[in-house]
Amino acid sequence: DLMADEQSNLPKELSEKYMITKKIGVGVCGEVKLAFERATCKKVALKTINKKDFPASVGTATRSAEREIQILQKIDHPCLIKTKDFFQTDDSYYIFLELMEGGELFDRVKSKQQIKEPIAKLYFYQMLKAVEYLHNNGIIHRDLKPENVLLSSHDDVCVIKITDFNQSKILEESALMRTLCGTPTYLAPEVFTDAVTVGYSRAVDAWSLGVVLVNTFICYPPFYPDARIGLSVSDQITQGIYTFIPSKWDGISDDAKDVVKKLLRVDPNVRLTIEEALQHPWLMVRFIAVSLPGPSAINVGTFTT
Numbered sequence: 337d338l339m340a341d342e343q344s345n346l347p348k349e350l351s352e353k354y355m356i357t358k359k360i361g362v363g364v365c366g367e368v369k370l371a372f373e374r375a376t377c378k379k380v381a382l383k384t385i386n387k388k389d390f391p392a393s394v395g396t397a398t399r400s401a402e403r404e405i406q407i408l409q410k411i412d413h414p415c416l417i418k419t420k421d422f423f424q425t426d427d428s429y430y431i432f433l434e435l436m437e438g439g440e441l442f443d444r445v446k447s448k449q450q451i452k453e454p455i456a457k458l459y460f461y462q463m464l465k466a467v468e469y470l471h472n473n474g475i476i477h478r479d480l481k482p483e484n485v486l487l488s489s490h491d492d493v494c495v496i497k498i499t500d501f502n503q504s505k506i507l508e509e510s511a512l513m514r515t516l517c518g519t520p521t522y523l524a525p526e527v528f529t530d531a532v533t534v535g536y537s538r539a540v541d542a543w544s545l546g547v548v549l550v551n552t553f554i555c556y557p558p559f560y561p562d563a564r565i566g567l568s569v570s571d572q573i574t575q576g577i578y579t580f581i582p583s584k585w586d587g588i589s590d591d592a593k594d595v596v597k598k599l600l601r602v603d604p605n606v607r608l609t610i611e612e613a614l615q616h617p618w619l620m621v622r623f624i625a626v627s628l629p630g631p632s633a634i635n636v637g638t639f640t641t
């Protein structure tokens with residue numbers, strides 16, 4: 337059957353160590369299957385990236401896949417997905433990841449319709465901590481969305497982990513940074529004025545988290561195709577036009593709305609940074625330490641409503 341011959345063209349070392357079973361998710365650059373580690377019978381997720389899938393841009397595909405793998409193996413944070421094993425053949429990468437039993441936040445929001453504020457805050461706090469770690473390590477995710485936020489269990493109170501780093505960017509030391517270290521005697525003024533805005537590319541992650549937060553609260557994103565608005569989605573975004581629909585936001589605190597407003601600022605220079613968001617009153621509630629069950633328990637505290 338399909339499973340058998342797929343199992344057959346896997347690297348021998350891989351199929352000796354793991355048994356691959358059903359597909360549990362499909363991503364842009366490959367698919368995610370449930371696998372079992374034969375020695376421990378533990379469940380793991382297998383993400384397969386086929387190099388041949390992008391014949392046209394084969395260069396960028398493998399570069400982005402290699403960058404993703406490089407990042408996956410370097411990062412270490414309770415709210416970032418961890419690689420457990422890795423294999424490569426001529427035409428595919430096989431990345432074994434810790435299995436997130438709860439699936440995607442995207443599906444949880446869809447099935448729950450409305451996520452209660454303390455739970456949305458718990459998830460959002462963990463996303464902020466994960467992205468804070470990435471930014472502190474010079475990594476920008478650049479593709480934060482509910483499909484890339486995974487839940488560790490079916491319980492509302494659970495650890496979340498961010499996944500999918502194939503759009504990520506590693507901030508290298510730039511020629512501009514080196515230029516600004518030298519004596520500016522012969523430097524043109526625009527080199528300094530440009531320098532003010534350069535280095536805010538990480539602000540894209542803060543914006544995306546603002547959109548994810550709205551999506552988590554009211555189950556659809558703030559910018560979406562709607563004839564009544566009379567603007568394309570990209571125009572709504574570039575003009576920062578969105579509304580807090582009263583019926584959807586009733587019962588949600590003003591602090592929560594304030595975080596959204598400050599993340600969805602069009603100008604990246606004034607947009608809330610991840611660090612500032614973590615200091616916002618909505619997130620700075622009294623925490624009572626509670627350690628969540630599960631492989632990588634973290635103390636996030638119980639959120640007062």
Ligand SMILES: COc1ccc(CNC(=O)c2ccc3nccnc3c2)cc1
Nearest residue numbers: 360361368381433434435436437438439
């Ligand atoms: C036992 O069969 C299942 C077990 C769990 C699920 C829900 N999880 C998933 O659907 C899922 C999707 C992508 C992932 N990417 C990396 C790590 N874990 C992941 C888990 C779905 C089916």
